[in-house]
Amino acid sequence: MEKTYSIKTKRLIIRPLNETDYEMWKDAYISMLPPQNKWDQANSKPTSLKKSDFKKILTANKKNRKNESNVDYAIIDRKSKKYIGRVGFMSFIRSITQSAFLGYSLFNNHWGKGYAEEAVGAAIEIAFTKHKLHRVQAGIEADNKRSLRLAKKLKMRREGVAKNVVKLRGEWRDLVQFALTCEDRR
Numbered sequence: 001m002e003k004t005y006s007i008k009t010k011r012l013i014i015r016p017l018n019e020t021d022y023e024m025w026k027d028a029y030i031s032m033l034p035p036q037n038k039w040d041q042a043n044s045k046p047t048s049l050k051k052s053d054f055k056k057i058l059t060a061n062k063k064n065r066k067n068e069s070n071v072d073y074a075i076i077d078r079k080s081k082k083y084i085g086r087v088g089f090m091s092f093i094r095s096i097t098q099s100a101f102l103g104y105s106l107f108n109n110h111w112g113k114g115y116a117e118e119a120v121g122a123a124i125e126i127a128f129t130k131h132k133l134h135r136v137q138a139g140i141e142a143d144n145k146r147s148l149r150l151a152k153k154l155k156m157r158r159e160g161v162a163k164n165v166v167k168l169r170g171e172w173r174d175l176v177q178f179a180l181t182c183e184d185r186r
């Protein structure tokens with residue numbers, strides 16, 4: 001049996017999805033609004049919302065958590081019990097670096113309520129405590145205003161622009177680089 005991690009913030013629970021979450025997961029995709037911008041996960045909805053597809057996602061998530069290729073946490077509203085988004089880490093480098101990249105996305109019907117600030121702030125703590133990372137990085141496209149605002153609110157340090165660093169929507173893109181290290185929390 002896999003031991004997973006769960007924390008509570010004022011309004012949210014941050015934990016991996018599990019077998020009991022199927023209805024909550026399905027409802028999140030059904031309740032989404034049409035895509036609000038090019039980064040919105042409404043642009044890449046799962047093609048099917050069957051229980052068997054959900055189980056495949058859980059199996060992949062578990063494998064990815066184990067080998068640290070992608071550690072994904074669900075963001076759940078404590079009051080409504082709705083699945084409102086995800087936050088996680090990818091591109092772990094261990095050895096003498098101990099870093100990973102942060103990723104986050106809210107279902108678009110939950111934007112504009114401060115949930116991302118609350119969830120991503122908590123996830124950064126999870127990175128330093130549970131995952132024992134020393135450095136958490138985020139790469140944001142220069143026109144992703146909502147995400148840039150979020151990085152600023154989380155007091156992430158802007159470190160520069162990485163050129164042609166990631167292939168998104170079919171093209172190599174620049175990313176504005178942000179980071180926090182353990183020392184920044186003191």
Ligand SMILES: CC(C)(COP(=O)(O)OP(=O)(O)OC[C@H]1O[C@@H](n2cnc3c(N)ncnc32)[C@H](O)[C@@H]1OP(=O)(O)O)[C@@H](O)C(=O)NCCC(=O)NCCS
Nearest residue numbers: 039040104105106111112113114115116117140146147150
């Ligand atoms: C990036 C993303 C997660 C940001 O979500 P968000 O809801 O805008 O972010 P926040 O949680 O910081 O909420 C901020 C807004 O909530 C408002 N708000 C309302 N109640 C609030 C509260 N109790 N506390 C804090 N803010 C509150 C703020 O005033 C702010 O409003 P504004 O957008 O008009 O300025 C979301 O836009 C998203 O999922 N985008 C698509 C995926 C994506 O771009 N991911 C990042 C790739 S780098």
